[in-house]
Amino acid sequence: MLDADLKTQLKAYLERVTQPIEIVAALDDSEKSREMQGLLQDIVTLSDKITLVEHRGGERTPSFAINRPGGDISLRFAGIPMGHEFTSLVLALLQVGGHPSKLAQDVIEQVRNLDGEYRFETYFSLSCQNCPDVVQALNLMAVLNPKIQHVAIDGALFQDEVDRRQVMSVPTVFLNGETFAQGRMGVEEIVAKLDTGAVEREARKIAAKPAFDVLVVGGGPAGAAAAIYAARKGIITGVAAERFGGQVLDTMGIENFISVQETEGPKLAAQLEQHVRQYEVDIMNLQRAEQLVPGELVEVRLASGASLKSRTVILSTGARWRQMNVPGENEYRNKGVAYCPHCDGPLFKGKRVAVIGGGNSGVEAAIDLAGIVSHVTLIEFDSQLRADEVLQRKLRSLPNVTVIVSAQTTEVLGDGQKVTGLVYKDRPSGDAHTVSLEGIFVQIGLLPNTEWLKGVVDLSPRGEIIVDDRGQTSVPGVYAAGDCTTVPYKQIVIAMGEGSKAALSAFDYLIRSSAPVTDQAKAA
Structure with a gap:
């Protein structure tokens, strides 16, 4: 699973581990379980302080928990933490293994003093650059305070769960089954939401x-x-x-x-x-x-x-990011209206989406999304795209992209829970048109x-x-x-x-x- 260079780097990091680590994996016969098993077996070979226990099935499969033998740390990855989340995995191993965090001591004490039961679930995507901060923050909090539990869930792997809970942007965090936060957060921000006296x-x-x-x-x-x-x-x-x-x-x-x-x-x-x-x-x-x-x-x-x-x-x-400022945009923000195709794109796998904006950022977003979703409709206000010609050539080569110019988005449509489409006006004629879709990525500048x-x-x-x-x-x-x-x-x-x-x-x-x-x- 890990190439030679990555193994060498990880082995050097794991030399900082001072306490034994037990990884408990929930696996089945799927290809993803075999990939996870290969990753965990590679990790075990790199440190004599790490052991691996495998079980068949579980609440989320494949997944694995990282703990100390007989310890009370509740930290789990539901999915294979590669890509942007590989650093989250390394930090989790180090912190469970006794390596101290660089977090300020006063913040560490705030986390340790939190009282109550906190069961966090974070939905992430492997292409999301905002997600690791949230995953790492909650993992560390679970290491510091036994009353805090955290599971990081790859939304692309657990698509049925994402659809059922209507997760349409990452990172999305649930606390005790209820939506807690969306977007990038660090330990200080999370603690400020939990410890109401911290701001004062x-x-x-x-x-x-x-x-x-x-x-x-x-x-x-x-x-x-x-x-x-x-x-x-x-x-x-x-x-x-x-x-x-x-x-x-x-x-x-x-x-x-x-x-x-x-x-x-x-x-x-x-x-x-x-x-x-x-x-x-x-x-x-x-x-x-x-x-x-x-x-x-x-x-x-x-x-x-x-x-x-x-x-x-x-x-x-x-x-x-500049908003469209049309009816429905704020109502369906993070419910189908998104601003980061890298972060949220994987959640729309196989679905129909629109990109608003024909500059470089809009065309790049359409190109990226075309490899994930079933169809992309790019809507540009001007009479022509404004992106670099090399990007436009790439866009025109994609079979599942439709480009509409001289169009003004006038409304975001939804069913009260999620986006179902948008309305745009053809500027030369003034005619209104409706496009049925499940996601809208706004890329119209700053x-x-x-x-x-x-x-x-x-x-x-x-x-x-x-x-x-x-x-x-x-x-x-x-x-x-x-x-x-x-x-x-x-x-x-x-x-x-x-x-x-x-x-x-x-x-x-x-x-x-x-x-x-x-x-x-x-x-x-």
């Missing part, structure tokens, strides 16, 4: 912080670069981010980041955070900014009720996360923060960088350069104005 405690801690020299709002490539450049100047630097990594976390393959031939978004996001943490940067994750108040000390008010103050602020709040800044900083008609060549906004001491600004070409490498420039500009502003907070603190 964190807000009090944030409110007590002294003023910063530079406060970066946003933790994507622009924000990370700004934080690093500011911290290297030796000034007091903070980062308030709704989710560190930003939109990069939702990006699949990255092949144009100079000097790195190929990487993936979640991997790059983790490296960004690790780099920032090498410096004395106060990272405040899971914090959404709601109001900017200019002044000698600029104030940023957070959704939690806390507020932060700083001599300078760098806005790097990024962008999000929308800057700047609504909270209206009336405070100058915005373009598209809602982007207007900046000059130094990253300065219309408010003195407030700078901006990345996809939320008017700087053209929304690319990772450009965002990093703009974030670095904004930090250097902020530092220049500080040294040319009155003494920075750092110096005031030293004199106090």
Whole structure:
């Protein structure tokens, strides 16, 4: 099952195991069971601390649990965790085997102190780059707290279960049989939903912080670069981010980041955070900014009720997927309306879907989905596709794709539980047409996360923060960088350069104005 190189790497990791591990597999005569058996037998040969017990049948077959002999850890994989989930398997083996987690100690204690019974089920797909964070977080929580159970379920393998529970996006998490959450989450976010007092405690801690020299709002490539450049100047630097990594976390393959031939978004996001943490940067994750108040000390008010103050602020709040804003879209979001074909595509195997948007992202999505679903209808507002010609040629070569141009999607249809179709208007004639389908993937560009800044900083008609060549906004001491600004070409490498420039500009502003907070603190 594992090739020689992967075995060598896994063997090196398993040398860190300090406690015995017992893998208990539920198998049958299916091909997938034989694949799982081969994988588990390979793992057992790589460490004398791991044993394998096989049973016939079970609640979900094939599946396997990882525990310590006689232990009380409830952690199970229903499916074969390869692809993006192979790292989840490796981490589960290490953590059950006694290797310590890198999670902050205060968060570990929060998990251990959770009281009650928590039975989590996570549906994932092997092509989903968002799923591993959720699977790994809940696996670790199951290792830390015996009252927490977790099973990670490959939705493509257990399609009947997915259909019965109407799972139409991944990751989808159930807690004690009820829907708990959808989308990327880490341990801190999960604990915040379970421990209702956590948000208030964190807000009090944030409110007590002294003023910063530079406060970066946003933790994507622009924000990370700004934080690093500011911290290297030796000034007091903070980062308030709704989710560190930003939109990069939702990006699949990255092949144009100079000097790195190929990487993936979640991997790059983790490296960004690790780099920032090498410096004395106060990272405040899971914090959404709601109001900017200019002044000698600029104030940023957070959704939690806390507020932060700083001599300078760098806005790097990024962008999000643009919605169609038609009736039915919000009602059927994650019930057939999706925005990530890589993540959710496998859940629509053999079904009919639509892709909205004929740019590069839309055509790439249609090409990817055509290999999974029975038919793809691509709908483009313009009179022609806007994607690169090489992508259009590939699209036209696919027999199960229909392209409709000069069409405006006007409504998402459903039966109250899931999507059943869409309505579009033929723009030249004005005629309405209905397409019957089960999934709609929206790929129509990005929308800057700047609504909270209206009336405070100058915005373009598209809602982007207007900046000059130094990253300065219309408010003195407030700078901006990345996809939320008017700087053209929304690319990772450009965002990093703009974030670095904004930090250097902020530092220049500080040294040319009155003494920075750092110096005031030293004199106090």
